[in-house]
Amino acid sequence: MYTIDFEPLGRRGRCRDSMSLLDCARQCGVGISSVCGGHGTCGSCRVRIASGNVSEPTSREREVFTPRELRSGWRLACQTYPRSHCRVTVPAESMTTTQRVQVEGILAPVTPEPAVQDCQVRLAPPSLSDLTADAGRLLEALNQQCKIHCDLVDIEVLRALPGQLRSWDWECRASVRSGELVAIIPRSGRQLGLAIDLGTTKIAGYLVDLGDGDTLAARGVMNPQISYGEDIISRINASIASPDAGMKLHGLVIDAINQLANDLCNAVHVSTGEIVDAVVVGNTVMHHLFLGLPVSQLARAPYVPAVSRSLDIKARDVGLEIAGGAYVHLLPNIAGFVGADHVAMLLATTDRQRAGSIIAIDIGTNTEVSCISNGEITAVSCASGPAFEGGHITDGMRAASGAIERLRVTGDDIQYQTIDDVPPAGLCGSGILDALAQLYLAGIIDAGGRMKDNHPRIHRRQKQREFRLVSREERGGLPPIVITQSDIRALQLAKAAIRTGIEVLLNTSGITEQQIKQVIIAGAFGSYIDVTSAITIGMLPPLPPGCFRQVGNAAGAGARRALLSLNERAEARQIASRVHYVELASVPDFTPTFMAASYLGRYRIRNGKREEIG
């Protein structure tokens, strides 16, 4: 029996020498990707042995890794057996989707310096010889007991104050923001903050302890506005079509966030009244709809937002049900289609001291890309559409139980792995990307995206070809899971939009692909994809795998940073003010660039090296 430490998750397990590292990982709840089911053929369970002794490399591993990689400790978890206590590093790309969400915590820590000051006070009750009013009594105590100078009392706090002070026996915990009393809670309460990443499709919420910076609970829900359309353009159109729809869209998202805040609080047995500060990030349209601002001007040239600067708004003024006088902070927007969520992502991910050029991509229904080079930030926005989130793809589905998240084509055989290891129900974004790359590498589709007729799984239905990834027989009589010629066209448009954005940025910034030191990929989809597949289809430039950093919900992480620290808010303003926004449509060679970008890739990455395809 050996002790195995899996990093960076910090999970520890006990392992017999008859168990592979993959078995051991599964036993202790570490989700390592395994497309082939542990036969050493797919190469998806790569790990690095940081210390300790393990079994010798198998012949399969010698095929997958270079001798240098093997010397550095790279191994396939399914082929490796421990021979002593070991420390095993699991890279993000080897983790299952559900596991990756937990990895986000690896982002740099931030020192709490919240917008809200905290003071626990004990007051002398009023008497005939001390007739000071309740509010004055409390403010005086804040000054004396915590050296907090506070001049203003929020009206909601004031309304509850006389009853609360009396029922809490003249003791409480007070939250003061810029000289204003924004909340009082019982003396034993906690000062909490709420960070929200408001996406077009999903809303991610984080409940944070403002004292120590810990994230107490995290949860994601669907954005209920989706019933008004999947992308931001349809949301804008809905709000233009009917005068009420704008406020209806506002109300929907507020209700969802209130429910989310409630659920987060219930999970850790606290009350939403203890949430004394909040930060919300989203793209410009989500930002505007959250605030109840009109969006029609975002649909007409020159696409200017109602407001770009950062905002501090009373939470109740947008309908958020948190502490009585609490504010919600909104990070600045950059332009009509590059919003506060991108600022948050840059805040969370870009090491500001770092030299060298960085590309930062937040992939979603709308994809924002920034290029940080020589202290300049240039940003574009790409209408990538919902294909990568499974939208408008025949058998596409959200990343839920049963979704195929990894896929390999080996001759006539298809190997795949589903979320939660249950029978397949459809393809989520990363599975769709793998399928496109694998069909291309197998010569089933050509570089122009045309499906050939050279494989027994290709069928013709409703006037177009489709590739049956899982047949009716394999599904026990259920309809087959397919990828159609139309699906491929939709994926080409989506990936071309993103690649065009990257190319335009490189041109504008005057740097070459080779000068890129790092590509940061954020967003749910971006964090789960196999980067090599993305390179194969030509969505990402063919750089060495070590250049890519998949950082999960970086916008959410940025929101939490801003929630925890006024310095981070200042930094976000700084970032936003430095960004040079490029309107893609106004770039002279947009059309040829887009046409070129719609072809599948010229290169694949194999064993860390780039090879020409074909």
Next chain:
Amino acid sequence: MYTIDFEPLGRRGRCRDSMSLLDCARQCGVGISSVCGGHGTCGSCRVRIASGNVSEPTSREREVFTPRELRSGWRLACQTYPRSHCRVTVPAESMTTTQRVQVEGILAPVTPEPAVQDCQVRLAPPSLSDLTADAGRLLEALNQQCKIHCDLVDIEVLRALPGQLRSWDWECRASVRSGELVAIIPRSGRQLGLAIDLGTTKIAGYLVDLGDGDTLAARGVMNPQISYGEDIISRINASIASPDAGMKLHGLVIDAINQLANDLCNAVHVSTGEIVDAVVVGNTVMHHLFLGLPVSQLARAPYVPAVSRSLDIKARDVGLEIAGGAYVHLLPNIAGFVGADHVAMLLATTDRQRAGSIIAIDIGTNTEVSCISNGEITAVSCASGPAFEGGHITDGMRAASGAIERLRVTGDDIQYQTIDDVPPAGLCGSGILDALAQLYLAGIIDAGGRMKDNHPRIHRRQKQREFRLVSREERGGLPPIVITQSDIRALQLAKAAIRTGIEVLLNTSGITEQQIKQVIIAGAFGSYIDVTSAITIGMLPPLPPGCFRQVGNAAGAGARRALLSLNERAEARQIASRVHYVELASVPDFTPTFMAASYLGRYRIRNGKREEIG
């Protein structure tokens, strides 16, 4: 035909030499009091000839005035005929009630220095080469075109901004308060302010031009909370009895103020959206109910308010429907029963440079009295009740058309004057006071308040005596207008409460009656009373009539001062912080003082001199 100028009203009329000054005044709309109907017997139409020639004094006038007074120009308007162009001064006490309201304007003017800065701007529309967001565009223009530094935009203003700027062709007038944009209106709009004196019984509203300080419209309405009880104690009790009642009382008063604001705006053809600032004053309970604060703690010792300090609250947070982001300022309270209205009254009336001791009284359902002496302010609150507003008095009524406002007893005959000179319907406060004083002087009631049985108008009904001021015959068959023994007892309690307050203040401040230089009487009732009657019944100390200054709705005037000037708000805070509040109930010799004060007066004022009664 002579030209007659009536001052301080500034009204000019033309007069034939066959017309008395009284006739001339009536003809040009100057309301001079005339109880006896112009027969020279009541002495209520006193005026002073400031310049010009008039007829010789009649024998009636020689009875009413001293030779010195006649030499100074004092005359009865009904006995005096012009012989040249004249300037005639009409003292407040000779005016009818309706006329007096207009006199309030004589209070010292204030230089406008409003809380809200004004800027008319013209913006360049956005273009593909200037993508600045709407808010940023406007804030930049404020800085460049008006040197106004503005960082924040109210969320309601922001919501309307994109549509308004576009529909107004990128021109507007902006209101900025402490670096926050609180309103934008069309470029041709006016910046208006709303001042509210929120009384227990009545609400007075003033619409003010913040640019030049002019009061554009003024209006009074009943406080609809009256359905929950006439005095503040019953309002508090109502709000304690049912959890919803507090918010219901809040809602009632807000609805009434919104309606009042609407009416004021309609009267001068402006919109409530042009009201960019507001000031509200009221007693502490009204103040709390206006804000939606709990009041139960005001009913229990030690009667501390939820808040005393001055407040700036978003108008929408209390439900006021004025400009989107406008604030409402509340002057500070002094104690549980000395509120912001008293501070406003002191602000409006006390000449801060003036030497000598001043008593300032705001008579209402609750009466506040302050003594200003040697730079110290001491205040008390007296529960005077609704008797002076006609409440709980058999034939009492509000000061409306048909109310007897002046009354004289001459032998068996009763002379009176009604509001609007229509047949009598009842007695308003000043009429009640006159009645009590006249019955006392005529020996019909004794100093202890007991009604004798020595007059043909005295009758016995329902086990008590009553004096029929107007008989059934005189009313053409309608029931008689009476004053009963119970009425007299109620009036004694009311006047004793006020006199006790004055006595306690004098004792506390260590000054004597003779050291009082001025008695300022504010409030609707206080402005309409005959001061000599108030002295006769012992409600006010027997000082020379020249000491008394009846200033009308001084709280409303103070509210307007605070609306117009930040300096005045600072001064109000200064006043409130200097006030030493004395809790009447805790004064050691309260009971004997009150007992003594319930006796009717020992002195009357006759021809400006004090005489012992009896």
